[in-house]
Amino acid sequence: MRLRLAALAACVAFPAFAFAQQAPIQLPGTIGVTAYDTGSGGYNQAVAIGNALKQNLNVNLRILPGRNDVARQAPLRDKRVPLSYHGVGSYFSQEGVFEFAARDWGPQPVRVLLLNNSDQLLTIITARDANIRTLQDLRGKRVAWVAGAPALNANVEALMAAVGLTWNDVQRVQFGGYGQSMQGIINGQADAGWASSIAGPLYQLEASPRGLHYPPLPASDTKAWAWLRENAPWFVQANGRDGAGLSAERPVHSTAYPYPILIAYADADEALVYNFTRAMLTYFKDYETAAPGNAGWALARQRFDWAMPYHPGAIRALREAGAWKPEHDAHNEALIRRQGVMIEAWRRYTANAPENAEAFKAGWMKARAEALRAANLPVVFQE
Template sequence: MRPFAQYLLIAAFPLSLLGSAVSQASDVELPSTMAWTAYGTNSSGYAQAVAIGNMLQNKYDSSVRILPGENDVSRMTPLKQGRVDLCACGIASYYGMEGVMMFADRDWGPQPIRVITTSTASFGLSLAVAGDLNVETPADLAGKRIAYIRGDDALNKGTEAYLAFGGLTWDDVERVDYPGYARSFDGIIAGDVDASFTTTVTPPAQQLASSPRGISWPVLDPDDEAGWERMAAVAPYFRPHEVTAGAGDISADNPLASASYPYPIVVANQDLEDNVAYGLIKALQENYDDYKDNAPGANGYALEYQDLQWVVPFHDAVVEYYKEIDVWTDEMQAHQDQLVERQQVLIDAWEQFLQEAPSDNDAFASEWMSARASALSDAGFEPIFE
């Protein structure tokens, strides 16, 4: 397990350095047209992709066609098939790299994904808790009724991570199953369940806040190293985050010590052309002021919000850009090399597993997860998902 300090956002870039270094990079070269997938048309992720696309069109005459997808499959399948250049994805991009959950399937397996950039904005990702329970920290959730959303691995993993921060597991709470995310918030308002995982700014959280039960958000003490280590063991993509936007009384004047991870996560396949990856990251950084205010959360692409030691490796050309502007360190390179090695271990294990994989789908997923864990452990990596 890496030391706690390395889980913090890498943000301390001198402003004078940022202003002077970018001019050292070569000119941006982008194709005349690109295709991206993103969340649905009513999402902030789609709006951000449109804002970035408008900037690329205006500055570089590069047209971006955005294909909305309502779920992880519809967003990531075109990327897997090479029909789009990029996906403005969610945390499923990490699951895809790891070959777990929906990707523990014979049609998927570990994906050769590389990050171009990410957005980390003012909201957090947390358990929304009924405000009448006096829950102050995740440890206070012991014995409470916690929503489990059938078929939504990302939300349930988030809940599990918050419980782990408080030293709890699903065995320490009362699990209440729901067929969908919105229904779980109806259940909290009705008094049938006590908490459900969400973003702090989502409409269901706002509805709960205005209900008779009200809303509260458990505080994650940034100095609780043991708590963060437990959370990271379950879901290493979470980072400490000062939340300044959210339902209830969260604001810039009343921030919440909580957690978050990037959204969207703009990813490509490993084989995306270097000039495209390099041109994109350079264009996004050098023209930040031209799109940062044009969509909710678009300000999260600023350099100071980029976590350069996150859980998915960067595209090689993006690394080259960060080297050119003198923000890439030896420690970051060592971390990048580990992530690339981990991904290769997974891909090799997958190819070997397919040679004698069972035909039954349930057995396939179970045996793959076992083979995956063994391969990672043998190579000195934590499986994380078992």
């Protein structure tokens, strides 16, 4: 396999990463990755990163767009590509829930290379004229529910539950897709739904007669955040400054989660993961402003207390960069143990599982919950 070598001089330009005295970055001439669909923020970021790798290392990043979580992850599972610019669906795959509760999936041994923690919000948005000032004000309002998008609906359900609401407390309005749900809010068919603050439809909503509002969920709401940490640990506190109606002068304190999430599987080649992580850190300035949200890949924005474990190759690069500390090891090892509990529970369950798809999923969710409780670990997704 032909390797591309980065000159040592390229590393000297980034002394903060302490890479100048190391061997050159070594990567294959072509690397396949999956990403979100063409035109999405995640896809555009991958393209920008690929351009930086081509410019500095003469490495071609072959990007395979995927329209949903399964489409993004199947090539990774099947060893057709080593990496994926994924989303929160990678966390759901770790847990073996939603689409990943199907017979051909189950809990996946995923590992993080880097997280993008940008200034966007990922939260419940509302039409300003609906007078929903807080999440509690959703009671009795029309909330979008997207068919075939259980992970998206789980986000809405989690934020409502954090403030004591359920779907029974709101008017659930069903839409056939995410885009339709946003247009439904703009057109007056619904009052609230799930969105990223940098999503195109939010700029349309902001400019429409209805207007745009972000109900806040500040850190001072300790009860709500305690609930989320226990029951929806993929969420993080965010000071939203990027997106429709947001700015550094007009931020909103609410929720987000890393997006994209650069992942590999646990058995991915450690040298490849190490060198790819180094490359993204070393050449960050070359793609930082090349696509919206790319600033979130900065070393200073990495979170080592999140809900998915890091790959050993990435840990090595992050440790050399001075970011990964010994105290991060215990959390990472605990997350790997959690994955092991679920993977073993899946192995035992599938040895004698029912054939019917619905019965299979229900039985798995029960077996999963029992295994996690027996290990004194949070269930998160109840059976």
